[in-house]
Amino acid sequence: MAEVLGWAVLIVGLLVSIALHELGHMIPAKRFGVRVSEYFVGFGPTLWSRRGKETEYGVKAIPLGGYVRLVGMIPPETAVKPVRGTGRIARIIADTREAAVEEIREGEDHRAFYHLTWWRKAIVMFGGPFVNLLLAVLIFTGVMAVMGTPTTPTLTVSQVTACVPAVGASDCTAADPASPASQSGLQAGDTITAVDGVEMTEWEDLTAYVGARPGEDLELTVLRDGEAVTLDLTPAERERAVTDDDGAVVTDASGAVVTETVGYMGIYPEIAMERSATAGLAYTGEVLATTADVVIHLPQRVWDVARAAVGLEERTTDSVMGIVGVGRVAGEISSLEAPGYTIGERVADMLMLLGGLNLALFAFNMIPLVPLDGGHIASALWQAVKNAYAKVRGLPRPAPVDVARMMPLAYGVFALLLVMGVVLIYADIVAPVSVV
Secondary structure, three states: OHHHHHHHHHHHHHHHHHHHHHHHHHHHHHHOOOOEEEEEEEEEEEEEEEEOOOOEEEEEEEEEEEEEEEOOOOOOHHHOOOOOOOOHHHHHHHHHHHHHHHOOOOOOHHHOHHHOOHHHHHHHHHHHHHHHHHHHHHHHHHHHHHOOEEEEEEEEEEEEOOEOOOOOOOOOOOOOOEOHHHHHOOOOOOEEEEEOOEEOOOHHHHHHHHHOOOOOOEEEEEEEOOEEEEEEEOOEEEEEEOEOOOOOEOEOOOOOEOEEEEEEOOEEEEEEEEOOOOHHHHHHHHHHHHHHHHHHOHHHHHHHHHHHHOOOOOOOOOOOOOHHHHHHHHHHHHHOOOOOOOHHHHHHHHHHHHHHHHHHHHHHHOOOOOOOHHHHHHHHHHHHHHHHHHHHHOOOOOOOOOHHHHHHHHHHHHHHHHHHHHHHHHHHHHOOOOOO
C-alpha cells in the first residue's frame, strides 16, 4: 500500500509539474496575441476536455507529458525560401507546413506564432522550462526552510543496532553476535556525554575514542530523560577499510584493500538539522550542475544502463532512471520503515524527489534540439543573429527561421528519445536502482 501511495504522489506531482510547464508556454503566448488551440496534459486518447473561448483544455490517458498547440509555429511557403527537391524529406517538410498553415483561421494570420519577434518566441518557449526551474527552487527552499537540512551528527543516539553485522553487510543474521550497544542498555534518545570520564563534545570525538579501543571495557555516561546514567560497554572488534584524507579507500601494492581493526558499538547518531531560507537556492545550483553534467553525457549514461540491463556491468546508484525507476524510488521512500523516520521527513524526501525531477525536466528540455523547447529557443536565437547581420549589412529584414526544415531532425530525435525510454524502462525492471 505504501508503495502504491508513493506512485500516486509521484504521478500527481508530475502531472501538476507538467500542467504548470505548459501554462508557462501558454500564458506568454496568449499575452503576445498567439492563438492557442489546445492545452492538454498527457498523450493518447482524451479522457476529459472542455472548450473555452478559443482553446480546448483537457487530460489525456498517458500521463507522460503534455503540450500546448501554438497556431502558426511553421511559416507558410510564401514567407520563406522554397525547399528544393522532391524526395521523402521534402515531402515531410511540405506535409508539416501544410498541416500548420491549415490551423490558421482566415483573417488571423497576424496571430500566427511565426510573426513574433525573436525575443518573444524565446520567452514563450523558455516559459515552460522556467516554470520547472522555479518549482524546483520553491520546493527545495520550502523543505529546507521548514524541515531544515542535515548538517552534523550529534552525540544523541537515533538507533541502536541489534547485532554486529558481517563486514560489507548491513542486515543482521542469526549468526551475528549482539551489538555492544544493545547489550549495554543504550537506548534511542540517549545523549552520550563522556566515556571513561573523558568529556565528549562531538560525534567524531566519540568514534575516535571508541574506535581506538576494541575489546576494552569502557564506562559511558549518558543523559537520559534529564538524568545522568552510567553504562558499561565493551566495543566489538570489527574490520573496516582504511581511507585517506579525501575519503578514498586505501589499497596496497597488489591492489588489495587495506583494513584496520576498530572498536564497534552499534549505534547511529541523530543528525542536526539547520533551517535556512536561502539554502534551497544554493542546493538548486548544486543539483542543476550535476543534472546538466548527466544531460551532457546522456548517450554514455544510457549506454551504461543498457549494459547493466543485460548483465554486463553493475548498475550504480547515480544511474539514469526512467519513469519506472523513479516510481520505484518513490515507493521505497514511502514504504521505508526506520526508527525515527517521521511522516514529515518522509513527505520532505518525496518533495525533494519531485524537486529533482523538475530540475531534470528543465535541463532536458533545454537541449537545443527540436522538438524540445531548447531547439525552438535555439531557432529564435538564430533569428536574432540573422536580423542583426542583416541590419549591420543594410539588408532587408530576413525571412523567419523555417521550423519546417527541422522536422526530419525532430522525427529522428523523437525516435532516439523513444528508444532511450524503452531502454530505461527495461533496465528499471530487470536491474533496478535502490536508494535505501
